[in-house]
Amino acid sequence: MTDDIIEFRTYRIAEGRRADFDEHFQTNALPHFERMGIRIGAFWDHPDDPETVSYTVRWAPDEDPAARWAAGAQSPPWVEAKERVNAVGPLVLSITSVFLAPRPDMIDRV
Template sequence: MAGMNRRTLLQGLGAAGALPFMGGAVAEAKTSGGAVDKDTVYELRIYHTPEGKLDALLARFGGPEKKIFERLGMHCVAFWTATDDPLKGRTLIYMLRHKSRAIADENWKAFRADPEWVKVKAESEKDGRLVEKSESTFMSLTSFSPVL
């Protein structure tokens, strides 16, 4: 992972990764996850896994973790895996939407304390941690971005 930064990672997503960010206009819109307005924030998260742990992390996200997010009001926008080395096979990238930055903090506090999450995490990491490094960036849509 040495020398790899978010810019390089996002460039590696290619045109397909950029398509959701092109064209359109945002004021206030209804989406499947609720209203999007000027206070809405998006959170880009990047998880780097130890060698051989990505499949276990994907299973956790594809099963109980995503459901816990949704139950706690953390709208899942999309999930990606890296396709190019050195991140291929070791990186999960995903985006969440929160009603505001303050609510994002409340959501994460509730998530970390959630009894179901505590149990899922312990069970999924009985043979070792699934994430060795994580990154998080909070973002707001521009006036010309489509609603995600």
């Protein structure tokens, strides 16, 4: 059992821009996260809402996610990629984030 904290992020995508979002994540976001050492887990679609996507990030207990996200947001390549993708209007309307900590005392009961 790991002590890692899981961040569950949900993105609300602008109407009609899902294909742009997917391409942006594949070509810009995921490589950027990898360079920064941000560990992405799984992705989920929301079957009842095709313009919503969720994914997980795994953080060590001693990591500061807010500082890592802030540093990444200021990276010149990221700023440039974000400006390009938002040139025709905002791609992402909102991002929500929930942090989940492991419950080792419950593992045998699931």
